[in-house]
Amino acid sequence: MEYNLDNAIRKIPDFPKKGILFYDITGILMKPEAFNYCIDKMEELYASSGVNAIAVIESRGFLFGAPLAIRLKMPLILLRKKGKLPGETYSVKFTLEYGEDVIEVHKEDVDSSQNILLIDDLIATGGTLKAAIELLTKGGARVARVFGIVGLPFLNYADILKGYPVKTLINYHAE
Ligand code: AMP
Secondary structure, eight states, X not given: OOOOGGGGOEEEETOXXXXXXXXXXXXXXXXXXXXXXXXXXXXXXXXXXXXXXXXXXXXXXXXXXXXXXXHHTOOEEEEEETTOOOSOEEEEEEEOSSSEEEEEEEGGGOOTTOEEEEEEEEESSSHHHHHHHHHHHHTTOEEEEEEEEEEOGGGOHHHHTXXXXXXXXXXXXXX
């Protein structure tokens, strides 16, 4: 069954700062039908895609990757902000609009047998996903697919993620 996801995504102008229209997925989480629709669609897209592990980006990526990992019976790899993971980690520093950020993964969670589906809630510039790909590649894994519930293609994420098959459930365009 198709579901109009747009109805479930809240749009908040000027958040977190002036000029940004924030696409808020908490509206999806509050509507079980919308949330379940997302997981159904993701299952449809990736059940037979050859991926064998799922990696999720803190923190909203966790919400969509975790139920999918259970459905597909695949391991779930957490990519977290600096200092959150207790074990030995790989880490990658990347540039955000203002300043820098670091993401990390447990070394023991990544290896060369993995064909990874990488998930975040929303793809804007693609910078975060690009850093995540670098991180997983450090551990020898292959990122086979990239997914976001929401895409903002006018920010040109296709360029920075060139060579990686990217899918989204709904796209928004510049006003
Ligand atoms: P980017 O690295 O530019 O692709 O930014 C991706 C991350 O920032 C995602 O984890 C999103 O959750 C968040 N993000 C960036 N822009 C927006 C936006 N307009 N609305 C909601 N979340 C956003």
